[in-house]
Amino acid sequence: MTDAAGDAVSDAVSGADTPAAGRRMAYREGEVMVRPAPRWQALASVDTGRLILLSSTGLLVAICLVQLVGLKHTTVAIAFGLFIAFGELLRLSLPGNREAAPIAMIAALAFAMVLDIAGNNPHGKMFWPIPFEPAQVVGVAALGMLLGALPHIAAGRPAGVTGMSARLLGVAFVAFVFRPLVNAHLMMLGSPRRAALAFAVMAVLVLIASLIETLITAVIRAEDLRARYSVTLADELRLQWRLGLAVGVSAIITVFAASAMGLYELAVFAGPLFVVQLAFRRYAGIRATYLQTVRALAQVTEVAGYVDSGHSRRVSRISLAVGRELGMAEPELLSLEYAALMHDIGQLSLVEPIPAGATCNVAKTTARRIAEFGAEVISQTGVLDAVAEIVRCQWLPYRGAGAEPPLESRIIKVVNALDDLVAGSADRDRVLAAIASIRGETDLEYDPVVVAALAKVSNRLPVNRL
Amino acid sequence: MGRLSLAAWLYLTALVAMAVAILRYVPVGLASRHWLAAYAVLALLFLVCDSAPTTLAARQSAWSPSSAATLAAVVLLHGGIGAAMVGAVAVLTLRRHVSLAERLFNGAMYAVAGYLAGKSYLAVLGTATTFWPHTRAASEVSQVDIPSPGGFAKVLLPFAVAALVHAVVNHGLLWGILRIDQRSRGAVRRSVSPGGLAQLLAYDLGFAGLGLVIAALWGVIGPFAAAIVLVPLYVARWAMGQFAEQRRAHSATLAALCQAVETKDFYTRGHSDRVSRGAGMIARQINMPQNRADAVTFAGMLHDIGKLGVPTKVLQKEGTLTEDEYAAIQLHPMRGLEIVGDIGFLNEALSGIMHHHERMDGRGYPMGFTGDEIPEFAKIIAVADAFDSMTSTRSYRKARSIEEAIAELKKGAGSQFDPKIVEAFITALGSGKEKWKPQEPAQPRDYEILTSQDHDDPISPLRVFPSR
Structure with a gap:
């Protein structure tokens, strides 16, 4: 599973546009201690968060489903339930292997906050809120989500229970806070002041609901990727705030517009929402394609016989694990992955391949030339300047060459040396010996912090399974 | 602006005259304060949307959700006049590098589209009587018309018709100017392209519902409705912008990596880029769909990437090749497939890479396909590939002229190349729409190998020892 997760984060969103190069990590030598962790510990901690999440959501849903008996205004409930199912059907894969269902979240949040619906008002009065109980809202939302998940299951895709749970808990929070206010007739429309009050309360609640969803997602991701919780949380917030904003505001729009237009609104609003989601889908698609292209083309050095088969991918996989261990954020991890994949592109400038492609033992001038030619090729793209800089500095010693090279370059240098020494072998003794020999050169050549992180990472899992 | 053809000018003038004829009757004096305030808000919404368009996949076509404002005006301002006035605001767009001709065209186009959408809305609703505005102008501008709660059921169908009319008129008029202006490469062409029209239409129809949602919100929270919808619109725009950016980055990276691969071989520098452009010329000439x-x-771009798998000494060898060496060269399409086979989006392109050395008479490699067994992509690349090879300098000969190369292509049509593709390529070269830029003279760099044979060259094919 760590394998899959390795691929997962690799496809990180660079939405924040922070150039990775030049960032300094606040690590000092010796702060990172190498502690061989027993295997069982790693296994035992797997999925604790997910387990708690799923069992508590399951309990909540079970209780709420019971409350559905005697549900009134079934037309409204069914319409929203179907809208939620529609949204769950149109799930969205976002960069970084994230699953989202923005339209389902919009529909569910709107259902939790529904005030009055034109044509469905009790007692025939205008602006008379529909009295749903919080538990009923959660029950309907859960049913809608499950209905929407069925086609995914039928098509052999993952059910996405974790994502649904995170969404449902956010919705449950809104329902349990907002429904009592509505049922006590504290939230109503009909005058500008009432509308403004309702808007303000809704805005705060949808904000908290998205935060709940984000927090849960970040906990699960931190577990899956073996990254720090603070890092995954920052990643989630940075990469998802726009979508969260659109979801929250769209939910409020749905509530207000349905008050005037009735349930038709759900169908009418689905069109624009679908187009917005399409925009996200295309964006995620091109991101995945981009990564695929770089991964494929990075193999040219292998096909040309310059480096060992699989070298680029191994270096990129292990570099990612080390980078994550060192607490790097997703945009930086993406640059690191691109740089690691393409770090040997510069070997194309050599007329004759280096023996076994091992760049860790070649003359400094050759190493420099490979690095600089590679950086030149990459900067030709005009968009990967940070990656080019990482590749340019990959041959520099950790100390004694003026400014310290970027952390990404130091990681690639260490991991490249490891792969040259073990050549893809999974033999534990060989890996340990290689790390020991690299550690012997940490006074000048290799960054001791990176080497310590590598040792820690390789302790957790065999290098070939990272 | 001077680049617009006469026909395009006539088209533009007629459209502007139509818009003026509609807007001449704007009865500002009769309009109520509420109506004018609602107009101002919707016009502002239109302007904000129109000033921040995004590029869609279809090259250079700008798209903005501004039509949602026009369609909201159809409902709220009750009919055509208000919608036409909202659309006319496009003249003021804050986008940079928009010429006066473009401004006039866009303003007139949106005014006419808005007017016709409004008229059809009223017609289906059953309240319109005449086509021209002046007779009913006063009643159209007297109040802001928010359908009553529950009254939206009645406006659904009229609104859908209005949205359809708006989209059809909008894209019809755009399509018209593109058809007329195609050869003159005029000012309007820069912002739209015909390939993307269908996609734009789909986006517009999908987004039309937002106009009705704005109208509904208006009844609950008033003009604030226009502000609140800007939030999801902003996020959508961000995603579309990111898509365009990533797409550019992807193409640039692909090109740079291909270039890196071919810098190994001095003589083929820039080859893949030129073959890529040649293939594009042929594809457009035979009216291939954009994707x-x-x-x-x-x-x-990628057709020769597998050449990296061919040992350098084989590429450098002068004189006749042994069978083994020839086999190594023949393997390069397969090696290319090995490298890029994982790239999902290439799909059909993979067949082009794998079979670009097949010949119509079946004497090509790697499969020895004949005639229609050869995928269309491969036939296209084969022609562009051979043409670029002939018009480039090689160690054993100077570059041929374009005329000589064309004659050679004609000679090979039927046996080596597909005659239809050859013909399309020659037409594209002759039409002058896109100029062929042959290889530029350059000095070899120290790491570049000087190959002495070119496997792409139909004039001097590789010499192989006959098998015993």
Whole structure:
């Protein structure tokens, strides 16, 4: 599973546009201690968060489903339930292997906050809120989500229970806070002041609901990727705030517009929402394609016989694990992955391949030339300047060459040396010996912090399974 | 502006005259304060949307959700006049580098589209009487018309018709100017392209519902409705912008990596880029749909990537090749497939890469396909590939002229190349729409190998020892 997760984060969103190069990590030598962790510990901690999440959501849903008996205004409930199912059907894969269902979240949040619906008002009065109980809202939302998940299951895709749970808990929070206010007739429309009050309360609640969803997602991701919780949380917030904003505001729009237009609104609003989601889908698609292209083309050095088969991918996989261990954020991890994949592109400038492609033992001038030619090729793209800089500095010693090279370059240098020494072998003794020999050169050549992180990472899992 | 053809000018003038004829009757004096305030808000919404368009996949076509404002005006301002006035605001767009002709065209186009949408809305609703505005102008501008709660059921169908009319008129008028202006490469062309029209239409129809949602919100929270919808619109725009940016980055990276691969061989520097452009020319000449044309340019870019798997000494060898060496060269399409086979989006392009050395008479490699067994992409690349090879300098000969190369292509049509593709390429070269830029003279760099044979050259094919 760590394998899959390795691929997962690799496809990180660079939405924040922070150039990775030049960032300094606040690590000092010796702060990172190498502690061989027993295997069982790693296994035992797997999925604790997910387990708690799923069992508590399951309990909540079970209780709420019971409350559905005697549900009134079934037309409204069914319409929203179907809208939620529609949204769950149109799930969205976002960069970084994230699953989202923005339209389902919009529909569910709107259902939790529904005030009055034109044509469905009790007692025939205008602006008379529909009295749903919080538990009923959660029950309907859960049913809608499950209905929407069925086609995914039928098509052999993952059910996405974790994502649904995170969404449902956010919705449950809104329902349990907002429904009592509505049922006590504290939230109503009909005058500008009432509308403004309702808007303000809704805005705060949808904000908290998205935060709940984000927090849960970040906990699960931190577990899956073996990254720090603070890092995954920052990643989630940075990469998802726009979508969260659109979801929250769209939910409020749905509530207000349905008050005037009735349930038709759900169908009418689905069109624009679908187009917005399409925009996200295309964006995620091109991101995945981009990564695929770089991964494929990075193999040219292998096909040309310059480096060992699989070298680029191994270096990129292990570099990612080390980078994550060192607490790097997703945009930086993406640059690191691109740089690691393409770090040997510069070997194309050599007329004759280096023996076994091992760049860790070649003359400094050759190493420099490979690095600089590679950086030149990459900067030709005009968009990967940070990656080019990482590749340019990959041959520099950790100390004694003026400014310290970027952390990404130091990681690639260490991991490249490891792969040259073990050549893809999974033999534990060989890996340990290689790390020991690299550690012997940490006074000048290799960054001791990176080497310590590598040792820690390789302790957790065999290098070939990272 | 001077680049617009006479026909395009006439078209533009007629459209502007139509818009003026509609807007001449704007009865500002009769309008109520509420109506004018609602107009101002919707016009502002239109302007904000129109000033921040995004590029869609279809090259250079700008899209903005501004029509939602026009369609909201159809409902709220009750009919055509208000919608036409909202659309006319496009003249003021804050986008940069928009010429006066473009401003006039866009303003007039949106005014006419808005007017016709409004008229059809009223017609289906059953309240319109005449086509021209002046007779009913006063009643159209007297109040802001928010359908009553529950009254939206009645406006659904009229609104849908209005949205359809708006989209059809908008894109019809755009399509018209593109058809007229195609040869003159005029000012309007820069912002739209015909390939993307269908996609734009789909986006517009999908987004039309937002106009009705704005109208509904207006009844609950008033003009604030226009502000609140800007939030999801902003996020949508961000995603579309990111898509465009990533797409550019992807193409640039692909091109740079291909270039890196061919810098190994001095004589083929820039080859893949030129073959890619040649393949694109042919694809457009035979009217391939946009996405396939894009794919074939990618295939052209990557067609020789497998040459890296051919040992350098084989590429450098002068004189006759042994069978083994020839086999190594023949393997390069397969090696290319090995490298790029994992790239999902290439799909059909992969067939182009794998079979670009097949011949119509079946004497090509790697499969020895004949005639129609050869994928279309491969036929296209084969022609562009051979043409670029002939018009480039090689160690054993100087570059041929374009005329000589064309004559050679004609000679090979039927046996080596598909005559239809050859013909399309020659037409594209002769039409002058896109100029062929042959290889530029350059000095070899120290790491570049000087190959002495070119496997792409139909004039001097590789010499192989006959098998015993």
